[in-house]
Amino acid sequence: xxxxxxxxxxxxxxxxxxxxYKPKVDNGLCVGCGTCIQNCxxxxxxxxxDNNGNKxxxxxxxxxxxxxxxxxxxxxxxxxxxxxxx
Amino acid sequence: MKxxxxxxxxxxxxxxxxxxxxxxxxxxIAAKAVANALGEDVIIANATGCLEVTxxxxxxxxxRMPWIHSLFENASAISSGIRATxxxxxxxxxxxxxxxKLENIKVVAQGGDGATFDIGFGLISGMWERKENIIYICxxxxxxxxxxxxxxxxxxxxxxxxxxxxxxxSSIDAIGSHQRKKDxxxxxxxxxxxxxxQTTAGHPQDIANKIKKAxxxxxxxxxxxxxxxxxxxxxxxxxxxxxxxxxxxxxxYPVLEYENAKLTNVMKVEDNPLKVDEYLKIQGRxxxxxxxxxxxxxIKYIQSIxxxxxxxxxxxx
Ligand SMILES: Cc1ncc(C[n+]2csc(CCOP(=O)(O)OP(=O)(O)O)c2C)c(N)n1
Ligand code: SF4
Ligand code: SF4
Ligand code: SF4
Ligand SMILES: [Mg+2]
Numbered sequence: 001x002x003x004x005x006x007x008x009x010x011x012x013x014x015x016x017x018x019x020x021y022k023p024k025v026d027n028g029l030c031v032g033c034g035t036c037i038q039n040c041x042x043x044x045x046x047x048x049x050d051n052n053g054n055k056x057x058x059x060x061x062x063x064x065x066x067x068x069x070x071x072x073x074x075x076x077x078x079x080x081x082x083x084x085x086x
Numbered sequence: 087m088k089x090x091x092x093x094x095x096x097x098x099x100x101x102x103x104x105x106x107x108x109x110x111x112x113x114x115i116a117a118k119a120v121a122n123a124l125g126e127d128v129i130i131a132n133a134t135g136c137l138e139v140t141x142x143x144x145x146x147x148x149x150r151m152p153w154i155h156s157l158f159e160n161a162s163a164i165s166s167g168i169r170a171t172x173x174x175x176x177x178x179x180x181x182x183x184x185x186x187k188l189e190n191i192k193v194v195a196q197g198g199d200g201a202t203f204d205i206g207f208g209l210i211s212g213m214w215e216r217k218e219n220i221i222y223i224c225x226x227x228x229x230x231x232x233x234x235x236x237x238x239x240x241x242x243x244x245x246x247x248x249x250x251x252x253x254x255x256s257s258i259d260a261i262g263s264h265q266r267k268k269d270x271x272x273x274x275x276x277x278x279x280x281x282x283x284q285t286t287a288g289h290p291q292d293i294a295n296k297i298k299k300a301x302x303x304x305x306x307x308x309x310x311x312x313x314x315x316x317x318x319x320x321x322x323x324x325x326x327x328x329x330x331x332x333x334x335x336x337x338x339y340p341v342l343e344y345e346n347a348k349l350t351n352v353m354k355v356e357d358n359p360l361k362v363d364e365y366l367k368i369q370g371r372x373x374x375x376x377x378x379x380x381x382x383x384x385i386k387y388i389q390s391i392x393x394x395x396x397x398x399x400x401x402x403x
Contacts, residue, residue, distance in 0.1 A: 005147035012146065013104035038290045039327055041107060041114035043099035063103035067110035068324030081324075 110323030133197030288330030320370020
């Protein structure tokens with residue numbers, strides 16, 4: 001019996017389907033502080049550099065469950081939760 | 087079990103997404119901070135509970151490091167076995183390089199408050215008695231969340247749980263839980279641990295710092311992390327961080343650390359610290375306390391616990 005699991009294999013579960021509200025980042029308001037990245041329970045936010053070399057968050061909607069923590073905790077209110085149309 | 091170490095980038099978390107924790111789960115925020123601070127040179131033994139169940143739906147696993155689950159009560163004993171095996175291998179290592187590699191591996195045991203305060207306590211005590219070099223992490227969501235929010239030794243005064251239901255009667259049962267939370271930090275200190283710390287899911291950077299300290303500690307260490315639970319605390323999915331921060335700010339759950347039995351760091355509360363009402367009122371599990379005179383008396387009592395902490399730890403300004 002194989003009782004080992006492949007490390008990180010839950011990434012096959014696209015938990016984005018759980019979402020009701022969808023976080024949208026306003027890059028103009030974002031100061032690249034990284035708070036949202038640390039606070040996301042899903043690890044669904046990554047940091048990417050934009051064309052000007054500024055650090056901006058990128059949300060992976062395959063996994064984001066729409067909890068709203070990133071929006072709630074953003075110091076500049078750069079993230080808005082919007083009802084998702086499906 | 088081979089992990090694809092080459093692909094690891096700074097953006098990659100040691101816990102993969104796609105786990106089944108509730109949206110907004112405080113325990114996942116904490117576990118992510120813990121796992122990232124631990125890195126891959128670690129072997130984790132995990133008790134059952136939400137963290138284990140949601141991250142390892144067989145045959146999958148979210149963990150990107152060696153991780154094992156056996157039972158509810160024995161994460162510490164499993165880690166004791168792992169520690170003994172590693173120590174043997176270190177002793178019999180053939181080369182210096184091999185020895186060094188083995189010495190770098192940290193052993194970690196972790197579980198919820200039910201696993202830690204209650205069912206696993208005897209085995210944890212044994213592990214601490216033997217002074218084994220193991221980091222123990224307790225994700226304290228103040229109830230047995232995974233099986234439907236039953237009260238544990240960590241459930242605070244006045245909390246409504248499925249086994250301490252709040253009611254309208256006049257007996258003491260009606261206030262919800264009427265046992266004071268077990269003081270696990272004092273128990274850890276009584277075992278002579280060199281590193282004992284408390285923090286919350288609202289302070290992920292502090293979690294990372296404390297893990298780093300525990301890694302440097304020789305012998306056993308204990309870190310307890312207050313981890314708000316969405317259905318258990320009856321809060322909204324975007325509130326777990328706010329609630330955890332309020333717990334610290336009111337003095338109810340001080341963020342602190344003891345090194346070699348001395349209190350070395352503690353987060354101060356503000357002048358005129360926030361009243362516990364601010365912490366209690368946003369949680370459905372305390373809703374009943376705001377409804378009548380008797381409930382308000384309990385709030386006063388809970389305030390006295392916070393005041394006692396502030397005075398004892400000298401965290402007021
Ligand atoms: C010996 C034993 N008793 C009961 C259970 C059922 N059980 C599984 S998880 C759990 C609750 C875990 O509570 P806690 O440790 O606080 O973790 P949480 O789910 O709250 O994170 C219980 C009672 C079990 N698996 N084994
Ligand atoms: S928390 Fe707000 S400001 Fe900070 S990186 Fe995220 S979106 Fe930008
Ligand atoms: S809404 Fe929640 S799950 Fe989605 S990106 Fe924000 S913090 Fe992560
Ligand atoms: S029940 Fe609570 S601890 Fe368990 S996954 Fe949900 S929010 Fe997290
Ligand atoms: Mg629990």
